Amino acid sequence: MRALISSFTQFWRQISKDSMLLVVCVSPILAGLAFRFGIPEAEKLLTSYFGKSAVLAPYYLLFDIFLGILTPYMFCFASAMVILEDIDSSLTNYLSVTPIGKSGYLLSRLVFPGAISALLSFVILTIFTLTNISVLQNILLSFFTACIGVLISLLIVALSGNKVEGMAIAKLGGLFLLGVPIPFFITGAERYYAAVLPSFWVSSFMLAPSIWNAIGIVVTIICWSGILYRWFKKKIA
Amino acid sequence: MIRVKDLSFSYTGKPFLENISFEVGRGEIFGFLGPSGAGKSTLQKILTGLLSDYRGSAVVNGIEVKRHTNSFYENIGVDFEFPSLYEKLTAKQNLEFFGLLYQRKLITIPDLLRMVHLENDADKKVSDFSKGMKSRLNFIKALLHNPDILFLDEPTSGLDPSNSYDMKKIIKAERDRGKTIILTTHNMLDATELCDRVAFIVDGKIKALDTPHNLIMSKGAAKLCYAYFEGREKSGECLLSHTGSDELLKKLISDNKLLSIHSSEPTLNDIFMEITGRALQ
C-alpha cells in the first residue's frame, strides 16, 4: 500500500512540474464557473433579445453532463500524458520489476486518477449544477464519466508513441464525447448511429433513467475497455 | 538461485530463443555474451518476469518466474540496458522515490552515491546528468534494497576506464557477499575478469557455456611471436611450449637481432569470433 501511495504521489509530482498539465487539471473548475454564472446571464440576454421564455434553459442538463464529463476527460488526459512520459524514459518497465509491479503501476496511473476524477466531478457538479440534479443522479453521472475518462486514457496511450502524438490523439478522444448532445437533438432512430459511444448512453440515461440506457452504458464501456486495454498492454509491455 | 530448463520464447511466433538451459548458484557472476540482437536482453527480461509467455521453465529464487507475485521483486535488483530515471527529479529524489517501493531495509542514499562518486551531484536534476552519470545512478538504483539477485544489462557501457574499474570492483564485492549476479556485456576483457562462468548466446541459442578460463584453454596453447630484420622486416612464431626447438629464434636471441618479441594468449575475443563467426559490434 505504501508503494502504491508513493507511486501515486509521484504521479502528482509529475503533474505539478508540468504547467500545461496543471492548467488542464484546473480547467474544469474554470469551466464550472463559466457555466454556472455565464450561461444564466447569456440566457437572460437571449430570451429578451428573441422575446422567448427560454432559449438555452431546455439544454441546462446538457451543460451539466458536459461539465460532468469534462473533469474526468481532463484528468485522464493528464494521466495519459504522464504514462507516455514514463514509457519514454523506460519507467513503466522498471516499475514492473519493483514490488509495485505492473498491476500496481496501472492502479496508481489509471484507477486512482479515475476515482479521484469521479469524486471531483461530483463536487464540481454539486457546486456548479444548472439543473439541481439529484445526489443519486450526480453519483451515477460522476461514476460513468470517470469510466469514460479511463477509456480515453487507454485510447491516448494505445494510439500514440509520445507526448506530442498524445495531444493529437486526445483531440480524437474528444470524438468519444460526441455522443453527449445527440439524444438532446436527435429523437428519431438515426440517433442510434451513436450507440457505440458510451457517452451517448450516459446522456440518454440522464434524460430517461431506464434500465436499457443503463445496460447500454455498461455494455459499451466493457466492450471499449476490452479492446483498448489489449492495445494499451502492448504499449507498456 | 536460478534454474533455467528448456526455455523457449518468441516475440512473433517465429522461434527465437530455443532450448536454453543453465543454472546459476549463490555467489556466482554469470555472463551472457553474444552479438547484438542475439537475445541477451530478451533472456534477462524473461528472468525478471517482464516477458511471461515463454515455454519451459525458469525458476528464480525458488519461484517459477511466470507465476511471480509482486513480492518476488523485493529480492531482485535490475539495471536495464537503458537508464530508467525521472529526468525532472534530482538523483537523491529518484533514489528516495524508488526506496519507498520496498519493504526491505535499504542501503542509505549517501552510501550509494559515494560508491559511484556521485555524492556531489545528489541535488542535481537527472536531466542535467551526463550519459555515464546516468548509467552509474541507474546501477546503484538496482542495489538500493540490497537484493540477493542482480540482473545487470551492460552496466559498464559508456563509462570511462576509472569509473568502469570501480564499478567492476563493486560488482565483485557484491558477489563476495553472496549475491547472484547475471551480467551482459560486450567487453570480453570485463567478462574474463568478472564472470565465474559465461554463456555465449548466438541467434537465440547457447553455443558454449563454461568458465572463461576453460573456454580460453580449449582454444589451444599460447604462442610466441617475434620480428627480425633480414633484408626487410620479417616475423616468425612458435608455440610457447616449444621455444627451445625454434633454432631461428635461438640464433636471433644469441645474435641480439630481435626487433620485437611477445607472447599472445588466446582471449575470450578469439573464442567469440570462432563461435559466432563474426567480430564484436
Ligand SMILES: Nc1ncnc2c1ncn2[C@@H]1O[C@H](COP(=O)(O)OP(=O)(O)OP(=O)(O)O)[C@@H](O)[C@H]1O
Ligand atoms: N518488443 C519486441 N518485439 C519484437 N521483437 C523484439 C522486441 N524486443 C526485441 N526484439 C528483437 O529480439 C531480438 C533480440 O533483442 P535483444 O534486445 O534481446 O538483443 P541483445 O542480445 O540484448 O542485443 P544487444 O547486444 O544489442 O543489446 C532482436 O532481433 C530484436 O529486434
Ligand SMILES: [Mg+2]
Ligand atoms: Mg541488449
